[in-house]
Amino acid sequence: MIFDGFMIAGTIVCAVSVLLGLWSTARHRFPTDASILSLAAVELFLVVYGIAAGVRQSGGETLVGAAWEFWGxxxxxxxxxxxxxxxxxxxxxxxxxxxxxxxxFTVFVMLFRMQQVWIGQGIF
Structure with missing residues (x-):
């Protein structure tokens, strides 16, 4: 599977969010600003990813899978x-x-699936 820059950036942002959430849970802490802001970073990434995907698709790039599936x-x-x-x-x-x-973690799995819909190559 070919990973583009958005998939790599999304993986990093999601991994940081997951690790901060697990760390705070293991330390018996209430949600801190860091864990909430890491989730906000995931949301910001998704918005930027959506805008970039819209620009790419309107510029002529086609999805290998169904467009409704990607946007869904x-x-x-x-x-x-x-x-x-x-x-x-x-x-x-x-x-x-x-x-x-x-x-x-859920967003990471969904990003992986969106990458498969966009490029059309499976892992198996």
Missing amino acids: YLATAILVVLLAGWWGIGEKSRWSNLVMAAAG
Whole structure:
């Protein structure tokens, strides 16, 4: 599979978010600014990724898979991060860190799938 710069950047941003969430959960801490801001960084990445994908697609690049599938994954990923951030801000327990970490991992899996839809190459 060919990974572009967006996939590499997304992997890094999601990994940092997951690690901060797991670290805060293991240390029995309430959601800190760092874990909430790391989730905000994932959201910002998704917005930039969506804008860049729209520009690329309107510029003539075609998706190998279905366009509705790619944009559906992107919209769902944005909603997952928003809901996890809302949960993390609303519930001040150590387990909300785990929810935010799970959101970062979920977005990574969705980015991987969006990459497959865009390029059309599977891992298997």
